Amino acid sequence: MLIKEAIGSGPSVDAAIEDGCRQLGMSRDDVKTEILNLPVKKTLGLFGGAPARVRIYVEETPLTIAQNYLTSIFEQMGVLEPDLKVEENENGAVFTISGDDIGFLIGRRGETLDALQYLAGLVANRNTDSYYRITINSGNYREKREQTLTALARRMAIQAVKTGRNVSLEPMNPYERRIIHTAVQGIRGATSWSEGDEAARHVIIGPEKGGSPAPKREGTGQGRPPRRDGYRGGGKPRGKRPPAKTEGTQKPTGAPIDKEIVAPQNEKPEVPLYGKIEPKK
Structure with missing residues (x-):
């Protein structure tokens, strides 16, 4: 708790309080007072005497x-x-x-x-x-943003487990990274961690047993250009269409035999309500 205070003085207690309030820039109703000295009148109106002194303070939490x-x-x-x-x-x-x-x-x-x-x-x-x-x-901006990030994290976690590749998301603040990590924990066979420093710190989502990094482009050292939803890599190479998927549960590649991923059925992808998820640059 922080205490701001000032010592006011004046010919009377009220005048001393007003002086202290002026020093703090606050009204009398917002402060607490402690009388240090009462005013002393001069003897015969000529000798001695002292002004009133009052401690004016406010307790700031x-x-x-x-x-x-x-x-x-x-x-x-x-x-x-x-x-x-x-x-x-x-x-x-x-x-x-x-x-x-x-x-x-x-x-x-x-x-x-x-x-x-x-x-x-x-x-x-x-x-x-x-x-x-x-x-x-x-x-309710925070609530809507959390729903958007949760949906993105679940989608990318399922994708990472199925393809066996890591997925890199855009840089986020600590609050948003916690939302991503929490959502990924609910997907079997998936894990997440943070990489980068300060403003460039971002979340990587991948299979629990480790996945392949996103393919790099020659000469740039950068991954495949990100999609508009924040997804930066992974998936099947172009030119090879994945086998037809069947409804229900599937065994993810590289996941423990006793674990299964159940992709949410009949679920519409959520569209960010406050802007798209920007790629990491």
């Missing part, structure tokens, strides 16, 4: 720090009266923003929302020993 920071940022962005709902949990707080014409707060593939979340987390935790997680959502 990571939640209030993040909330004040976001409010100031929204004002600078021209969002003067956003509907900001706060739900605190045992690990941190979730800020949900709603209102008219605030789609630009999400940004391309949620990049603006992620940036605000990252900065608010830094500010809230700069003077704390334990980590206070800040999550920012706008409408």
Whole structure:
């Protein structure tokens, strides 16, 4: 917990409080006070005397720090009266923003929302020993994005097991990589891991016993150009049509004999609601 304070002085206690509030830039209703010295009148109106001294302070928690920071940022962005709902949990707080014409707060593939979340987390935790997680959502963007990534991860995991090849996805932030890893854990015979540094860190999905890397193009060292859904490689070489598939369960190549993959039947592919999954560059 961070404490901001100031010492106010004046001919009276009220005047000292007002002086302290001016120093902090806060109203009297938002602060706590502690009287240090009462005013002392001068003897015979000429000698001695002392002004009142009052300690003005406010206790700032990571939640209030993040909330004040976001409010100031929204004002600078021209969002003067956003509907900001706060739900605190045992690990941190979730800020949900709603209102008219605030789609630009999400940004391309949620990049603006992620940036605000990252900065608010830094500010809230700069003077704390334990980590206070800040999550920012706008409408139900996070939920829709999670559904899109989960569907992509399941599709690519099934593909990787069937073809015996690893699949490389686009770079993602830690929050989105966790969604991918969690979804892959639900597919038998598939596994996932992260590679790359910082902004280039991305998820690789492959069969549990190890798969072949995506084919490289001569002279570039790069894999096959990615498809629009984020898939970067794998699959059967061109010119060789795979055998007809039968409905039901199939034994994946390279998977343990006692494990089977059941591809979801009659399931329509989900289309990303907030932009396509961009390829790793």
